[in-house]
Amino acid sequence: SQTIHQWPATLVQPVGSPLSLECTVEGTSNPNLYWYRQAAGRGLQLLFYSVGIGQISSEVPQNLSASRPQDRQFILSSKKLLLSDSGFYLCACRGPGNTIYFGEGSWLTVV
């Protein structure tokens, strides 16, 4: 089965600083990959998804970007963080049987 590694687990960043959250997947090749943000009362908001290297679809116009430089690597970035970027970010992978597997998540606090 798939294993998703996501880091860092916790991050406190000042407003205006850059961001890089990294996700790597083991146990599969050419997976569909996803970045979600979870906020209280709003469920999981899909931010980006990718069906292959260099292929990124953005769901919500915002201060974030995503890249997929390798088959099993998915990166979430920002050049200048806003207070509203604070939240819990989850990387996910679509595996056999269409099951979505999640990483452990990254808590981002922008101060």
Next chain:
Amino acid sequence: AQSVTQLDSQVPVFEEAPVELRCNYSSSVSVYLFWYVQYPNQGLQLLLKYLSGSTLVKGINGFEAEFNKSQTSFHLRKPSVHISDTAEYFCAVSETSYDKVIFGPGTSLSVIP
């Protein structure tokens, strides 16, 4: 466009009572449907999924859900809940195998002793 509605944001229920968590979706094509559970301070875990075939789907921990195409619903049920079922429950929909997966806002189930 796909969307998922979970009508109840919070559901309190007494231990050993039955529970139903409602999920409705909007889509113009065939879909895959999922229920995930998130226990306090933990990640998301798949409860059950509907891909095709029988509309009644059984999952882990005694949960089941029924796909109703005419009503575009996928409600989750359990005949007798336990304290350990206290968690956040998310319904999700996907239109194709290679497409995005959209989650609902979640339902917080609280089991009262």
